[in-house]
Amino acid sequence: MKEKKVRNIFLQGPIDPGFIAGSISKHSTKTDIGGHSIFLGQVRGDVINGKQVAAIEYTAHEEMALEQMAQIREDVFSTYPLTCMHVHHSLGTVNAGEICLFVFTSSAHRKAAIDACEDMVERIKAELPVWGKEIFADNSYQWKENK
Amino acid sequence: MKEKKVRNIFLQGPIDPGFIAGSISKHSTKTDIGGHSIFLGQVRGDVINGKQVAAIEYTAHEEMALEQMAQIREDVFSTYPLTCMHVHHSLGTVNAGEICLFVFTSSAHRKAAIDACEDMVERIKAELPVWGKEIFADNSYQWKENK
Amino acid sequence: MDGLTIQVFGQLTDIVGSSSCSIDCVADTASLQQMLFTKYPLLKQKKFMVALNNKIIKENTPIGEAAAIALLPPFSGG
Amino acid sequence: MDGLTIQVFGQLTDIVGSSSCSIDCVADTASLQQMLFTKYPLLKQKKFMVALNNKIIKENTPIGEAAAIALLPPFSGG
Numbered sequence: 001m002k003e004k005k006v007r008n009i010f011l012q013g014p015i016d017p018g019f020i021a022g023s024i025s026k027h028s029t030k031t032d033i034g035g036h037s038i039f040l041g042q043v044r045g046d047v048i049n050g051k052q053v054a055a056i057e058y059t060a061h062e063e064m065a066l067e068q069m070a071q072i073r074e075d076v077f078s079t080y081p082l083t084c085m086h087v088h089h090s091l092g093t094v095n096a097g098e099i100c101l102f103v104f105t106s107s108a109h110r111k112a113a114i115d116a117c118e119d120m121v122e123r124i125k126a127e128l129p130v131w132g133k134e135i136f137a138d139n140s141y142q143w144k145e146n147k
Numbered sequence: 148m149k150e151k152k153v154r155n156i157f158l159q160g161p162i163d164p165g166f167i168a169g170s171i172s173k174h175s176t177k178t179d180i181g182g183h184s185i186f187l188g189q190v191r192g193d194v195i196n197g198k199q200v201a202a203i204e205y206t207a208h209e210e211m212a213l214e215q216m217a218q219i220r221e222d223v224f225s226t227y228p229l230t231c232m233h234v235h236h237s238l239g240t241v242n243a244g245e246i247c248l249f250v251f252t253s254s255a256h257r258k259a260a261i262d263a264c265e266d267m268v269e270r271i272k273a274e275l276p277v278w279g280k281e282i283f284a285d286n287s288y289q290w291k292e293n294k
Numbered sequence: 295m296d297g298l299t300i301q302v303f304g305q306l307t308d309i310v311g312s313s314s315c316s317i318d319c320v321a322d323t324a325s326l327q328q329m330l331f332t333k334y335p336l337l338k339q340k341k342f343m344v345a346l347n348n349k350i351i352k353e354n355t356p357i358g359e360a361a362a363i364a365l366l367p368p369f370s371g372g
Numbered sequence: 373m374d375g376l377t378i379q380v381f382g383q384l385t386d387i388v389g390s391s392s393c394s395i396d397c398v399a400d401t402a403s404l405q406q407m408l409f410t411k412y413p414l415l416k417q418k419k420f421m422v423a424l425n426n427k428i429i430k431e432n433t434p435i436g437e438a439a440a441i442a443l444l445p446p447f448s449g450g
Contacts, residue, residue, distance in 0.1 A: 030244070042183060059304070114268075279448045293447060
């Protein structure tokens with residue numbers, strides 16, 4: 001059993017592709033890994049009633065979110081033979097076209113990494129107290145709802 | 148229907164994480180994308196009969212592989228509502244810990260990208276005439292077999 | 295006697311007008327909900343959960359001193 | 373009369389000793405296989421497919437002039 005260690009997953013603003021590259025690079029020393037699965041959430045510039053989403057502003061109950069994330073991490077590690085997993089979620093403003101969620105799992109054989117990554121994404125969206133406010137070009141807004 | 152266009156997927160040597168970051172960045176102008184799914188194959192330093200794999204040397208029947216990849220691409224585009232997909236596979240020597248396969252799918256909603264990416268990886272491994280030769284530290288080798 | 299400070303999130307901040315609000319001390323989460331509905335009638339139309347000391351409350355629960363209370367509308371992260 | 377050049381891949385290169393080999397012209401893929409087994413008896417122990425003009429052949433097929441032939445052992449890409 002892994003210990004339920006609370007780690008920060010939040011960062012301010014969009015997730016830079018260079019950060020993702022850096023995270024991938026760090027795994028080159030782990031030569032027991034055969035496959036990585038990555039999910040990236042990108043802010044869509046949806047047009048709603050004729051107005052286009054320019055950005056999403058994210059807020060969270062950070063303490064509860066990090067505790068719940070520790071639980072998800074523990075569950076996923078005990079379900080799949082993973083080498084490692086990493087999760088990063090934006091807070092604050094993320095413009096349309098930018099990355100707001102980065103989920104990264106690695107395992108010796110591809111199936112575990114792929115299944116675990118999908119599981120994590122579903123649980124993150126359903127279980128973390130995070131809210132997105134869709135900001136339109138004219139500065140009006142509406143609250144995002146997850147399907 | 149997309150046309151069955153043959154594109155090159157092969158590059159010499161390992162796939163650099165910086166190349167992956169560049170590929171992600173290019174999608175920031177496509178604001179109809181909500182999710183990206185990425186699979187990365189990494190060369191494992193397996194120990195086989197006491198000898199450690201130092202690298203895999205990849206060869207392919209390139210013409211057949213690219214034709215088959217065009218077919219897979221067409222099938223996957225007609226099965227899932229994808230915005231785009233990209234595949235890159237190494238040829239030549241890739242050291243343990245380096246990336247040899249990069250599969251990248253994007254869609255408005257996450258499910259299509261995730262399912263399509265997994266499908267593509269399975270088909271690439273099963274259907275592309277590509278061979279890996281596992282090179283040990285002492286320069287002896289064995290031919291890789293996909294499970 | 296001190297009141298309680300309540301953290302408010304997401305679209306509920308539009309109703310409360312802020313990311314936190316204060317109310318008088320209450321005995322339990324059911325009374326809390328009644329008091330909130332009186333103070334902010336629009337809350338009755340909204341789906342939300344109450345968290346007490348970082349745990350989501352599913353049935354009526356006593357509220358101790360220095361309790362951390364949060365109102366959580368449906369999540370929309372990712 | 374010219375012979376045929378055959379591309380050889382993966383572990384079959386260890387048996388043929390090269391990534392290509394030449395054999396006399398043959399009428400069809402069944403005869404080709406027989407001729408290969410005679411020339412390289414170790415091939416009989418190996419699983420492989422024959423590709424004719426970039427298509428994998430599942431039943432006996434005539435081999436035309438200037439045919440592109442390849443011997444493909446089980447794939448192990450990715």
